[in-house]
Amino acid sequence: MTAAIISLSGAQALVTFTPEIFLGLVGFIILALGTFRIDKRIISWISFGALGISAILVFLLSPVGKSLFYGTFQYSDFGIYFAIVMLLSGMLISYPATRAIKSKSEVFYATLLFVSVGMIFAAFSYNIITLFVAFESVSIGTYVLASFGKSRRNLEGTIKYFFTGTIATAFILFGASFFFLQTGTFDLQVLKSAPPTPELLISLVFLIIGFGFKLAIFPMHQWALDAYDGTENSISAYLAAGSKVLAFLVILKIFLVGFSSDFRDVSYLFIILSILTMTYGNVAALSQNNLKRLLAYSSIAQAGYLILVLAVVGFVGNTNSAVVDVAVAAGMFYALVYVFMKGGAFITLNLVKKDNVMISDISGLAKKSPATAVSFAVMLLALAGVPITGGFFAKYLLFLSLIEGNLWWLAIIAILNSAISVFYYFRIILYMFGKDPISGEPFDMSTSARVPIYASALITVALSVVVIWWPSLISMANGLFG
Amino acid sequence: MFILILFIIMVLASLVSFAFTDRRREYALIATAIFLVATIVYSILRFSTGYGAGGFRSVSVYNLAPSIGIAFSIGVSGFADALLILSGIVIFIAAFIAGKHEFTQTMYSYIMITEVGLYGILISRDFLFFYIFWEVVLIPVYFMVAQYGGRNKDHVSLKFFVYTHIGSVFLLLAIFTVYAYHYDATGVFTFEIGALMQSKYIDMIPTALRYFAFFGFLFAFLVKMPSFPLHSWLPDTYETSPYPGTVILAGGLSLMGGYGLFGILMPIYSSLGTGVLQLLVALGIISLLYFSFTALIQKNLKRMMAFASAGAMGFVTLSFGAGLLEGTKYTASLELAGGMFQIVAHGLIMAMIFTALYFIKMSTGKETTYGLGGIYREVPMLSTFLLAGLLASLGLPGLAGFIGEFSILVGSFAAIGWLILLVILGMIVTASYHIWAAQRSLYGPYNENLGKIADVTPSRFAILMGTFAAIFILGIVPNLIYGILVSYVGGII
Numbered sequence: 021m022t023a024a025i026i027s028l029s030g031a032q033a034l035v036t037f038t039p040e041i042f043l044g045l046v047g048f049i050i051l052a053l054g055t056f057r058i059d060k061r062i063i064s065w066i067s068f069g070a071l072g073i074s075a076i077l078v079f080l081l082s083p084v085g086k087s088l089f090y091g092t093f094q095y096s097d098f099g100i101y102f103a104i105v106m107l108l109s110g111m112l113i114s115y116p117a118t119r120a121i122k123s124k125s126e127v128f129y130a131t132l133l134f135v136s137v138g139m140i141f142a143a144f145s146y147n148i149i150t151l152f153v154a155f156e157s158v159s160i161g162t163y164v165l166a167s168f169g170k171s172r173r174n175l176e177g178t179i180k181y182f183f184t185g186t187i188a189t190a191f192i193l194f195g196a197s198f199f200f201l202q203t204g205t206f207d208l209q210v211l212k213s214a215p216p217t218p219e220l221l222i223s224l225v226f227l228i229i230g231f232g233f234k235l236a237i238f239p240m241h242q243w244a245l246d247a248y249d250g251t252e253n254s255i256s257a258y259l260a261a262g263s264k265v266l267a268f269l270v271i272l273k274i275f276l277v278g279f280s281s282d283f284r285d286v287s288y289l290f291i292i293l294s295i296l297t298m299t300y301g302n303v304a305a306l307s308q309n310n311l312k313r314l315l316a317y318s319s320i321a322q323a324g325y326l327i328l329v330l331a332v333v334g335f336v337g338n339t340n341s342a343v344v345d346v347a348v349a350a351g352m353f354y355a356l357v358y359v360f361m362k363g364g365a366f367i368t369l370n371l372v373k374k375d376n377v378m379i380s381d382i383s384g385l386a387k388k389s390p391a392t393a394v395s396f397a398v399m400l401l402a403l404a405g406v407p408i409t410g411g412f413f414a415k416y417l418l419f420l421s422l423i424e425g426n427l428w429w430l431a432i433i434a435i436l437n438s439a440i441s442v443f444y445y446f447r448i449i450l451y452m453f454g455k456d457p458i459s460g461e462p463f464d465m466s467t468s469a470r471v472p473i474y475a476s477a478l479i480t481v482a483l484s485v486v487v488i489w490w491p492s493l494i495s496m497a498n499g500l501f502g
Numbered sequence: 503m504f505i506l507i508l509f510i511i512m513v514l515a516s517l518v519s520f521a522f523t524d525r526r527r528e529y530a531l532i533a534t535a536i537f538l539v540a541t542i543v544y545s546i547l548r549f550s551t552g553y554g555a556g557g558f559r560s561v562s563v564y565n566l567a568p569s570i571g572i573a574f575s576i577g578v579s580g581f582a583d584a585l586l587i588l589s590g591i592v593i594f595i596a597a598f599i600a601g602k603h604e605f606t607q608t609m610y611s612y613i614m615i616t617e618v619g620l621y622g623i624l625i626s627r628d629f630l631f632f633y634i635f636w637e638v639v640l641i642p643v644y645f646m647v648a649q650y651g652g653r654n655k656d657h658v659s660l661k662f663f664v665y666t667h668i669g670s671v672f673l674l675l676a677i678f679t680v681y682a683y684h685y686d687a688t689g690v691f692t693f694e695i696g697a698l699m700q701s702k703y704i705d706m707i708p709t710a711l712r713y714f715a716f717f718g719f720l721f722a723f724l725v726k727m728p729s730f731p732l733h734s735w736l737p738d739t740y741e742t743s744p745y746p747g748t749v750i751l752a753g754g755l756s757l758m759g760g761y762g763l764f765g766i767l768m769p770i771y772s773s774l775g776t777g778v779l780q781l782l783v784a785l786g787i788i789s790l791l792y793f794s795f796t797a798l799i800q801k802n803l804k805r806m807m808a809f810a811s812a813g814a815m816g817f818v819t820l821s822f823g824a825g826l827l828e829g830t831k832y833t834a835s836l837e838l839a840g841g842m843f844q845i846v847a848h849g850l851i852m853a854m855i856f857t858a859l860y861f862i863k864m865s866t867g868k869e870t871t872y873g874l875g876g877i878y879r880e881v882p883m884l885s886t887f888l889l890a891g892l893l894a895s896l897g898l899p900g901l902a903g904f905i906g907e908f909s910i911l912v913g914s915f916a917a918i919g920w921l922i923l924l925v926i927l928g929m930i931v932t933a934s935y936h937i938w939a940a941q942r943s944l945y946g947p948y949n950e951n952l953g954k955i956a957d958v959t960p961s962r963f964a965i966l967m968g969t970f971a972a973i974f975i976l977g978i979v980p981n982l983i984y985g986i987l988v989s990y991v992g993g994i995i
Binding site for chain 1: 566567569570572633634637638641644645648649655656659660663664667668671672674675678679681682711714
């Protein structure tokens, strides 16, 4: 696999980086437009279009099977897939975010595009340092995004997010340096057969703490609750969807490619972490009355499902095995569906005019606007893993890979967890359909609130058809290992 | 092909129903009536002459993702066909009795989606779609309870959903187990039920995992029946659910459990092992006894009939276990066909009882034995129908309930010997509370507090009479479906 590296010349490299360059240029143009007091709607559509075009460019111009800079960037269908998924998450929030921004919309959208540049880099990078740089550029951008909004609560959430993020950065750097101590390189694919040494284990622990912060897995999750709760809904959607998919992708690369000689420890670590994360997220969500915190807990639980992929791959141990492909493909599909079901769920909260959304605030939505209530219900059903939504296939392909990897007991734990989660998702549905609306005009039914909800619900359902292309996802999955 | 087209029309019709802002009830009634008639016509055309061994009619397969074995594959066995008619009837009754003033328009869409789910389960020959429809049924029923239910509806509907959902996810794990080991054995990925459920592949699964798979299947099916230790969702849900929902729960959802046992698990009977079958026999007998004794002390007629329904399904579990224990004897096919007949008869009878109870509740506002009393004096027609339903439910000869229970009793004796006395005890208790309920609420001195109450209207008379006619005809000419069921058993064993 590494033998197939064909390095590209400088001119070809420039072509390869067209999507990133394009996004960066549009970002600067948007910044310049800000001086002309252009309407924020127009800016949002420009960035929507730019993200869409760059997704197409990524698809067309990435030289599959080739590499750049001595293997630092490697192009495969796997990377293209994740790059497009992350760009889609940016597109999802670009329109609804207009609601949150009162001034300086050009800064917001330019930052969104710069963040997306980092995401594309991360999708193709196979070197700890470039991964780290891409990852940091996204983090710093999202600190800026998170601070946009109307109230001081945003700032509190953002500060928490910023400080924990910075600490995580330190952990990542420590971990990366220990990795370098062991291997003498930052290249992820070098370590193939070396036995686990103390340096490697230390590096493993430090890196999982650092990246685990971003993915919000169990002991490192606390910031996520406050950050999601404190920021504007569309930005919470981006933090919970796009930024989380990025963290998942980076974790896949670092731990499955970088630590492929030490799969036993990776597997133990992630089995324990996934059980803790799922269970904690689901159990804690049960008693929440604050809708946004409930969704935050649910996204912690979802992160627990996502890292089951690493548990399976580590447990199987052989990266050429078919089970590994199934597991990685399940993770890929989950990430795609996750963007729309979770992002969509957060965006739905735009409907409620209040700042601090409690579950009871959404009661009677079905009477006021059946279509939005059904759309939200679809996303919640998808999160709970109920059939005819994409969420069902995503979750159950994941469980299928667990069973094929002989992790029966873990599948049972995961499935019991998924059954627990039904309680709180259905509680929301119950409030929407079973209760009478509270008096007054609690809901904001403007277009920018409703259309993104319909769109994400529609896509969530439509993605269940993508399962037909499941075999091609499996064939993409091996691209993870370069 | 016919059934596939019918099914697609059903899916579309249920979606279209959401477009109706007005007159959705009329639309639902016409649609479900057409589906019922179409199903009956289909059955007469395809099954009146019987069918070959282990055969399926209307088989068609549409490969969606061949490399991992996902296909939309349908086929109707004789047993599934009988249940198709039953669910058609039950859904029509539910749509019929769901009055315009009690429910909003959405109720009729829920009813139609439930029908799609039930038909989907019965015609799917692919485990993935089987599972999807298995879950699809839950959602509308959940909403019926959550939106229109009575006391404690939030709590009860959630309990219902989570309970049955846990059953479903274990079913999914079991399916995946069988699927993964089928791949190990043959190198072919497939979700095709006919291909996976073969003893030669099941026997290759390591013992612990094989029993795990059986556990998953049985857990899902017995929750739906419901059988003894897995029944705690039942009384609350039946009581809280609005009556059309109760009719669907009793007639439609318990059918799913029975279909799971006889339609899915029966082909691998030789792998199940005596232990599992004996466990099922024990669960069947315990269910019967436990539910009849519990029903004895109920004051609420709806709750009492919920237990009666569960008790009657105990016969089904018993017949499955005992019938397969007998192996190839003549009594085995008698017993198994009796069990399947019991599912159909039970669905019809419960639909009739709950319909009659609903009409009584609507005219009197009461559904407890003590709140009623002597209503025969005021509403002779309605009382007679309820009495007829109760008599059918306790197994009076000449009505459908008798046929199933009788053949199960005759068959079981060969397998379980004198334990049959326990079953008979259960039947006696069942009969006693049925009679007691009828005596206390229908006869005796009239409860003057109820004032003047109205008897059945012509349309209500028609629906009750129609259901009773079906029960009566099946009691007199059981061979209408009994023959198909026997040949279905013959095709497998």
